[in-house]
Amino acid sequence: MYTLYVSRNSAGMGAHAMLEELGAPFETVAIDTSKPRTPEYLAINPTGRIPSLVEFDDAGSRVAVVFQSAAILCHLADRHPEAKFLGPVGGAARARSLQWLWFMAEALQPAYLMHFHPDGFTADPSGQAAIDAKATDLIDAAWTIVDGAIGAGSYLGGMAPEICDFYFLTFALWHKAHHRPLAAHPNLARALRGMTARPAVRRMMAASGKTLQL
Amino acid sequence: MYQLYLTMRSAAMSTHAALEEVGAKYELRPVDLTKPRPAEFLLLNPQGKVPVLIHDLGGERRVLFQSAACLLYLADQHPEAKLAPPVGSPARALVYQWLFYMAESLQAPYIMYFYADRYTADPAGVAAVKAKAIDNIDTAWNHLDRALALGPHFLGKTYSVADLYMLTFAVWHKPEMKTMTPYAHVARNLALVRARPAVKRMLQANEAA
Numbered sequence: 001m002y003t004l005y006v007s008r009n010s011a012g013m014g015a016h017a018m019l020e021e022l023g024a025p026f027e028t029v030a031i032d033t034s035k036p037r038t039p040e041y042l043a044i045n046p047t048g049r050i051p052s053l054v055e056f057d058d059a060g061s062r063v064a065v066v067f068q069s070a071a072i073l074c075h076l077a078d079r080h081p082e083a084k085f086l087g088p089v090g091g092a093a094r095a096r097s098l099q100w101l102w103f104m105a106e107a108l109q110p111a112y113l114m115h116f117h118p119d120g121f122t123a124d125p126s127g128q129a130a131i132d133a134k135a136t137d138l139i140d141a142a143w144t145i146v147d148g149a150i151g152a153g154s155y156l157g158g159m160a161p162e163i164c165d166f167y168f169l170t171f172a173l174w175h176k177a178h179h180r181p182l183a184a185h186p187n188l189a190r191a192l193r194g195m196t197a198r199p200a201v202r203r204m205m206a207a208s209g210k211t212l213q214l
Numbered sequence: 215m216y217q218l219y220l221t222m223r224s225a226a227m228s229t230h231a232a233l234e235e236v237g238a239k240y241e242l243r244p245v246d247l248t249k250p251r252p253a254e255f256l257l258l259n260p261q262g263k264v265p266v267l268i269h270d271l272g273g274e275r276r277v278l279f280q281s282a283a284c285l286l287y288l289a290d291q292h293p294e295a296k297l298a299p300p301v302g303s304p305a306r307a308l309v310y311q312w313l314f315y316m317a318e319s320l321q322a323p324y325i326m327y328f329y330a331d332r333y334t335a336d337p338a339g340v341a342a343v344k345a346k347a348i349d350n351i352d353t354a355w356n357h358l359d360r361a362l363a364l365g366p367h368f369l370g371k372t373y374s375v376a377d378l379y380m381l382t383f384a385v386w387h388k389p390e391m392k393t394m395t396p397y398a399h400v401a402r403n404l405a406l407v408r409a410r411p412a413v414k415r416m417l418q419a420n421e422a423a
Binding site: 065074148149 | 260261274276278279280281282283286287290291301302304306307308310311313314315317318319321322326332333334335336339342343345346349350357360361
């Protein structure tokens with residue numbers, strides 16, 4: 001049993017979709033981001049960020065607590081190896097999927113944060129527009145690399161989706177109309193169509209009130 | 215047999231130290247970052263960054279980038295070195311968590327400080343980006359210090375690649391940034407990591423001891 005703490009538009013959308021895929025019992029708990037985090041939530045995640053995951057055993061005891069959305073994806077894949085969202089330990093496929101997770105954590109996520117929270121990137125309130133302006137280019141540059149890595153494959157993970165595909169789903173759902181269209185990257189667009197056709201992903205998107213704008 | 219593409223004092227330091235930790239045979243391939251990357255290097259890593267780790271298995275050649283991914287790969291290839299807990303365990307989840315936390319909240323603001331011009335379309339705004347980076351770096355060390363309060367490692371008494379990963383950013387820290395002196399738990403962790411023979415060999419090779 002898992003509890004995933006989420007909020008509207010949070011980086012937890014990928015983990016939420018993967019929980020839907022796994023078929024394991026889970027609940028989502030919505031955090032009200034208009035209010036300060038409760039002491040109970042800060043005990044789970046001292047950074048106060050969203051998402052966080054708590055795993056319970058059959059007796060209802062807490063067995064694992066993990067935050068950072070990509071780390072949640074890794075943990076879920078490790079706990080459910082039968083779903084094959086991450087390759088066998090020691091193999092090349094697993095290493096590759098992790099490599100792309102860190103690439104996106106380093107290059108793609110911060111570029112979107114520059115758009116949504118430019119105040120996190122400059123001490124000068126009047127400089128925020130110039131941060132957001134730069135974000136548009138960085139977002140496209142990162143997607144260009146992802147598109148090249150997907151290449152002729154169906155997904156970034158290869159012929160079937162892996163955790164790296166669930167991870168970039170969040171960023172695709174964050175994409176804005178004024179950014180360069182995701183459809184400008186044909187391999188990426190193909191992978192995103194594949195991802196958003198999956199019933200589990202559609203359930204997450206419906207629950208999150210999100211649609212994909214290619 | 216491994217090959218590590220690196221520059222001195224770069225994000226390749228942790229992978230370099232992990233190669234020393236596991237006792238594998240490896241060669242270092244220095245990359246000149248002052249010149250445009252050769253096309254051959256961009257084939258290995260389209261980002262053009264170091265480290266790039268190559269694992270030559272005879273019939274198979276695996277190419278990997280992103281230092282944290284390289285660390286976990288080496289840990290899984292060499293389980294006897296005990297650099298990461300078993301896959302599926304709550305402790306492994308914590309290693310992922312802290313590696314991603316540091317990539318996103320500690321490495322990112324150091325990169326923002328060193329390459330501030332990449333973060334703003336306004337050349338006059340670079341100083342304010344650097345000022346914010348200094349604040350973000352301090353916030354991350356503050357969180358890490360609290361995470362290491364019980365310590366001394368991220369996994370309590372057990373050393374892991376998460377500890378190794380953190381050292382790089384301490385090496386990158388500059389005098390003009392906020393002092394790390396208040397972060398006693400971080401300092402305790404760094405002292406233990408720096409005292410490891412494998413880490414000492416890496417730091418000496420990087421002239422970062």
